[in-house]
Amino acid sequence: MKINKQLVFNLSLAFLLFFVIHFLMSNRIISAYYQLNIYLLFINIIMATSLNLVNGFLGQLHLGHAGFMAVGAYVSAAMTTKMDLPFLPAVITGSIAAGIVGLLIGYPIFRSGRLGGDYLAIATLGFGEIVRIIFVNTQYVGGASGLSGIPRYTNWPILFFLTVATVLLIRNFINSSHGRAVLSIREDEIAAETMGINLTKYKLMAFSIAAFFAGLAGTLYAHYFFIISPNTFNFLKSVDYLVMAVLGGLGSITGSIIAASGLTIISALLQDFGALRMVAYSMILVIIMIFRPSGLMGTKEFKLSFLEEKERR
Amino acid sequence: MKNALLFYGVYNRKGVSMDIFIQQVINGLSLGSIYALIALGYTMVYGIIKLINFAHGEIYMIGAYIGFFAITSMGLGFIPALIIAMIGCAILGMAIEKIAYKPLRKSTRIAVLITAIGVSLFLQYTTVFFLRPEPRIFPKILTDGRFNIFGLKAYITYQQLTIFIVTILLVVLLQYIVHFTKTGKAMRAVAFDKDAATLMGINTNNIISITFAIGSALAGAAGVMVGVYYSAINPLMGIMPGLKAFVAAVLGGIGIIPGAFTGGMIMGVIEAMVSGYGNSLYRDAVAFLILIIILIFKPTGLFGKSEREKV
Numbered sequence: 001m002k003i004n005k006q007l008v009f010n011l012s013l014a015f016l017l018f019f020v021i022h023f024l025m026s027n028r029i030i031s032a033y034y035q036l037n038i039y040l041l042f043i044n045i046i047m048a049t050s051l052n053l054v055n056g057f058l059g060q061l062h063l064g065h066a067g068f069m070a071v072g073a074y075v076s077a078a079m080t081t082k083m084d085l086p087f088l089p090a091v092i093t094g095s096i097a098a099g100i101v102g103l104l105i106g107y108p109i110f111r112s113g114r115l116g117g118d119y120l121a122i123a124t125l126g127f128g129e130i131v132r133i134i135f136v137n138t139q140y141v142g143g144a145s146g147l148s149g150i151p152r153y154t155n156w157p158i159l160f161f162l163t164v165a166t167v168l169l170i171r172n173f174i175n176s177s178h179g180r181a182v183l184s185i186r187e188d189e190i191a192a193e194t195m196g197i198n199l200t201k202y203k204l205m206a207f208s209i210a211a212f213f214a215g216l217a218g219t220l221y222a223h224y225f226f227i228i229s230p231n232t233f234n235f236l237k238s239v240d241y242l243v244m245a246v247l248g249g250l251g252s253i254t255g256s257i258i259a260a261s262g263l264t265i266i267s268a269l270l271q272d273f274g275a276l277r278m279v280a281y282s283m284i285l286v287i288i289m290i291f292r293p294s295g296l297m298g299t300k301e302f303k304l305s306f307l308e309e310k311e312r313r
Numbered sequence: 314m315k316n317a318l319l320f321y322g323v324y325n326r327k328g329v330s331m332d333i334f335i336q337q338v339i340n341g342l343s344l345g346s347i348y349a350l351i352a353l354g355y356t357m358v359y360g361i362i363k364l365i366n367f368a369h370g371e372i373y374m375i376g377a378y379i380g381f382f383a384i385t386s387m388g389l390g391f392i393p394a395l396i397i398a399m400i401g402c403a404i405l406g407m408a409i410e411k412i413a414y415k416p417l418r419k420s421t422r423i424a425v426l427i428t429a430i431g432v433s434l435f436l437q438y439t440t441v442f443f444l445r446p447e448p449r450i451f452p453k454i455l456t457d458g459r460f461n462i463f464g465l466k467a468y469i470t471y472q473q474l475t476i477f478i479v480t481i482l483l484v485v486l487l488q489y490i491v492h493f494t495k496t497g498k499a500m501r502a503v504a505f506d507k508d509a510a511t512l513m514g515i516n517t518n519n520i521i522s523i524t525f526a527i528g529s530a531l532a533g534a535a536g537v538m539v540g541v542y543y544s545a546i547n548p549l550m551g552i553m554p555g556l557k558a559f560v561a562a563v564l565g566g567i568g569i570i571p572g573a574f575t576g577g578m579i580m581g582v583i584e585a586m587v588s589g590y591g592n593s594l595y596r597d598a599v600a601f602l603i604l605i606i607i608l609i610f611k612p613t614g615l616f617g618k619s620e621r622e623k624v
Binding site for chain 1: 363416417427435437446556592595597598604612
């Protein structure tokens, strides 16, 4: 990891935020409702940044991110609730399960060349629905009424550090040589292939890493909200994350964080306007694509200019 | 999903006799006709601008609503309602293309796909907002009745017969337009090579508009017929049939008109068989299983030829 002033600044800002919120929460200055939304906000940050890895950095449309979240949530919740296992193995297994499902779904699609990219949108959309149907029909995890009585293991420090770790890992992945290969696929598939980049391998890599982190967000979600039901993870949930990734900028991690935070707050305020909220979201998608196709931040990252190091060329 | 209930047909019995099998085939073919009509629109639009028009399922839903209002508030019969829905959907399709897709002609693929998802959600939720999310009962416009076929205990209802006849007429008309008119020739030229077609003096933008209009009109017809067949419509009814019709188009080979028709019919029959003999709860999952299988074994679809990608 390249350590520069910007990173040190961001991390110290994050820790400051951590202690401020920790202080406010432990002294019950923030009400339970706001606390819930803060937890949701951090889970959404994990979801939006990981989705951005596929939609923004790889340049393929992924519409079933909530499906992977469901896999992580259900696998981990079944482990802690039904098998009485501790939290850590449940989190690891849940995330890995989502990653493996990502590999299984991604392989046939990415293997079939350029057409596959177009079909990914449909296949992931369908995948999200299938996951929902499977959990509705599985009585072991509660069927349609959902799995309840999940122990609340997700606490503020765990959630915060896992969110920061996710963002850092995705950032480092993008800056690694593998990440550069992924970026080159977005820019021009044919050119990337000519340069010897294995398209299937790198598409699959980005996709399953995103699935892994969605699974992680799912495990954290399940162990905070006590109850999960298949309908929590429907298509509209995937659309929420898509709007976050698009609004923040396809290819900007800080953009995703800002958009995830902003939209979580806005949708908490708009809770009573279900249909209108979706009308607004859909218009945001269309208008942004027409007037600013790369999202508000584009591929830029949020930086403070006084911290900028002279670029070496 | 709420609209899942819509697709419970008459096929919920279990058994293995010949009668029931024939009955499943008939039910499957009438469901397949609906998928085929929607799939034709997908395949035409994909063939001409390489775009998965996610809003296509919503055009089908709006078609059902136009038909519903034409019958209930204007007191029209089946055929006039069908024609009004087709015209309404054609205009809607062209409007969507002009407003949302045309400004993005030169953008990246993902930008256009995200716009398509946006348009689709927009149509769904404006309908939910203005027309309420509750399902509406589609009026019984065709007389009830059924034919006995081959002396078996399998029946074909008047509704199913109407769906077959209308679908076949529309597909024949479409084939005529595509293969024997000047517009159709221009459409094939644009699909083959857009730049070359432009150089030959074809107004590409007009042809793309016409393609959207024709595809949307077919979806509108499918919407009205689904209303007649299942007698209930709701604002989210377009999602699942839209996705399945897309899979049908992929199954037949995307961009190929006879492929979309065959794919739709196959999808319909498979779905009827799964609900008839298996678990009807997995009906929706089967479509995506088919998609994965096609992608593994023959990504170009049944009628497709593989092409090498060119720079």
